[in-house]
Amino acid sequence: MTEVSTSSTTGFLDYAPAPESTSVLNLKPSYGLFINGEFTAGHGTPFQTISPATEERIAEIANADSADVDAAVAAARRAYERSWSTMSGADRGKYLFRIARLVQERARELAVAESLDNGKPIKESRDVDVPLVAAWFFYYAGWADKLDYAGLGPNPRALGVAAQVIPWNFPLLMLAWKIAPALAAGNTVVLKPAETTPLSALIFAEILQQADLPAGVVNIITGAGDTGEALVNHPDVNKVAFTGSTAVGRAIAKSTAGSGKRLTLELGGKAANIVFDDAPIDQAIEGIVNGIFFNQGHVCCAGSRLLVQENVHDEVVDRLKQRLSTLRLGDPLDKNTDIGAINSREQLERIRQLSDIGEQEGAERWTAPCVIPEKGFWFAPTIFTNVSTSSTIAREEIFGPVLSVLTFRTPAEAIAKANNTPYGLSAGIWSDKGSRILAVADQLRAGVIWANTFNRFDPASPFGGYKESGYGREGGRQGLAAYLESAGWSAR
Amino acid sequence: MTRLAVPKTYKLYIGGKFPRSESGRTYEVVTQKGAFLANASLASRKDARDAVVAARAAFAGWSAATGYNRGQVLYRIAELLEGRRNQFVDEIVATEGASKSAATTQVDTAIDAWVWYAGWADKYVQVAGNGNAVSGPYFNLSTPEPTGVVAIIAPQAATAGASLLGLAATVAPAILSGNTVVVVASEGAPLAAISLAEVLATSDVPGGVVNILTGSPAEIAPWLAGHADVNALDLAGAGALDWVSLQVTAADTLKRVIAPETGIPAPSLERVVALTETKTVWHTKSLI
């Protein structure tokens, strides 16, 4: 009889590859612009979309020039006037229900496409992104014929044509956040996906065809920054919704000033994740990890500043480092991958630069022991301790898997440090004491506050920031306000 | 030679199953012209008692489901009704004597009512609930919660368009918030009710959430009105009964009562909220 072996030959924890198959995808070699219910060639120079994990080409993507933008807006306007604005809310709702169901049916395909194009782990796109997309459409479908109840005044009306520009970090989810409420409220849409992540939006366009959505109600035009600029500045657009960097948000706010267009912005953040000494410690560690390393830290509401009560600093940091040693970085399509690829070379450069500055300014750098693949864009989870409130890495949004650790002594000090930023998107509070959680939540200047949890999203829950994190809310009853006006008043 | 039909047996729907009445009784369902259609179960007070037990047992799970989940279940009911439209149109034509186009309109309206109510499941809390700005260091939140087991006297045959739409109009608003129900169907036109039960049984609706009794409301309603484990009583279709005495009976256990309506109740958020209880929670707030 043999002795029980003391370890597996490969090491059990090195789990054998468990790749999600790409055979579920029906990729075309090239994609056009989705205008007026059909795919049509763009007039700008087409570009490639690549997998950030392998740097391999996925497909050729059309580039919308200003003539294409005109055509898309015109299609949206026609659809608004001829079919969508005269359709009953119940019927608009039925289309949205159909879309929700189709997303559920093609969920696997969408998740694989998202991970391939964006670099995020399939575990996240499959378990978080795509289910939320379906839920978002399902939720807003139900509002379409209930707008009188939304608390926005009697007979609220749609605004008309909405121009929507979305980022690359949650491509399909950001699309859902924009399109679902806009349509439920009776608007038509021209949406521009991010340059590096157009794929899931283009498959979504196929779903719109399957849902038989009237032509022109949703138009999806791919392109780069100039396409987006042309779109938001188009004179026949009534509403602009933008999610992305604070710098671009500022520019849009300036260029739409006085134009009569309604504007909502969802911009950057530098959220504080506050851990008190009475926090449920193991769950707090999970929350910190989830807060900054989920989606490779490419999250506007990421808990990028850990504010830990000084008397438990060492223990928390120690446990954090131990926990990070079980994170798996690698192929986004492997079902066991926890940390995927950085979305682009540009973003990787930015993360590296800011991290180097962190070191230069005197913070202590620790990196998780991950094996980095040869090709692709990767950055191992990194923690900076000994960070002061004046450090660059404590002030600027890095948008990567980099955590800055600061300390505080009292609840009031934690609040002051948390609020001491031009941003105000989100915050986390970890404590076993309810009265403290609620009092701290009261004083944090942030639009979303998570207590004993982090990065929780739900279509019923409004999301949006204070201060330079933008204005307007997405999700919930409040999320309809951006797309409606009631007789007699509107926020211009 | 025309093909010989296989006539359907119509039983009760209790706890997710289709039992006959424990009394063994049936009654004839006939067309407007008096031709025989089917023998429907004639529910007894014991069937009603069993239905309440089943509804109570199902309440914990159904009320704990997320609004999103309940909304999806109600939407699924609409999907399946859509797929079986023809069967319902035929039954309505036969039992109500309605024209095919009127029957079709009724089925369409019923399906759309399910869709309308499905969309409320995860939203009514946002409209009917709210934070409250109390004067003191307290977090204060009011939330509507399902009241429990609801007994419903569905619109009866005398009301045009009752057999399917009457059920949609009373059952959907009750269950979307998490209530479970015992429904007494239209006495004269019960077939659509049992076919609806078949739809419910195949739509991910947990057994016991909806229980359907066919038979005589005059006989059954008093037992439901007096039952101490029924929390609310919807008398929508009880207009032709001595409903005031039903309300008096219900007062013994302080049930929430919805008075009868002429016609089919229109889609209304008020009906949803009327079958909920508002719970207000206080929690202290303090930094130190």
Add this chain to the structure above:
Amino acid sequence: MNATSQALAPAERAVELIGSDLTEKSLRLHLEGLPGVDAVGLEQRAAGLGTRSIKTTSKAWALDRIIELIDLTTLEGADTPGKVRSLVAKAVNPDPSDTSTPRVAAVCVYGDMVATAVEALGSAHGDPDAGLISVAAVATAFPSGRASLPVKLLDTADAVAAGADEIDMVIDRGAFLAGNYGAVFDQIVAVKEACRRDDGSFAHLKVILETGELNTYDNVRRASWLSILAGADFIKTSTGKVAPAATLPVTLLMLEVVRDWHRLTGERIGVKPAGGIRTSKDAIKYLVTVAETVGEQWLQPHLFRFGASSLLNDVLLQRQKLTTGRYSGPDYVTMD
């Protein structure tokens, strides 16, 4: 129940951690000072660990390891010598059609069946770390634990005398829920002492918390620490006679306690989830949870066990699929 200054039995670990002034009061202060558990977060972490996809070589290794970690169990009032012999035969030779199948770690029976099990094992009886099979006995008025201490100690001593290598005891949940931590503590210490053999060696002590009755995760954390301080070699989730039995979140929590104890003292305590683990898929989730919480080295018979009976056959079916490439069926594994 008022905490008293009455001294508790001076178990070594407790004295080391809390101090020589070991009383109900000091024990209670320590247990109540432990960090809380957020149930939502704990369950989410367990669910996340459950999404690990274990394939090909990892799966083959895992299936074999699961078998090597099973305490094959029969704990029925209706247990007969015949039933126990049959169980032992299965433990020694789980899959007659495949001699590469490893053996289980132990058989687990009632105290009065220990002699039968020892005899049936014959030369296969021994240390599971050496590929042999040990005999674990439940004791202390299992499963309820509702008997006087002398009765529980005699129950234990009988099983040890009959040849049990391991004792699975139950804590006094009534005393725990009444806040009588000192009583729970002293009982464990006494049972540990009853595990002492004449030659000075000890039967290994597994302490069953019966997490289903303790109900809250905070209680489970406290009971885990209490048991370790009192001298447990293993902490075990359940008797298997109460629902819920083992769950992934509760096992995760107990592994976190064991991890923290190791960080604090360098000592390794074992963990045994028992009851309700019926499929290979579920068992693999537990292996993942162990590996990612305390490390792979805990996946050894002296540090981790599955308390199970029907799990073994499901693992054998999975092994057969890996070997033959086709799905197997109940006719291809022995029922006993």
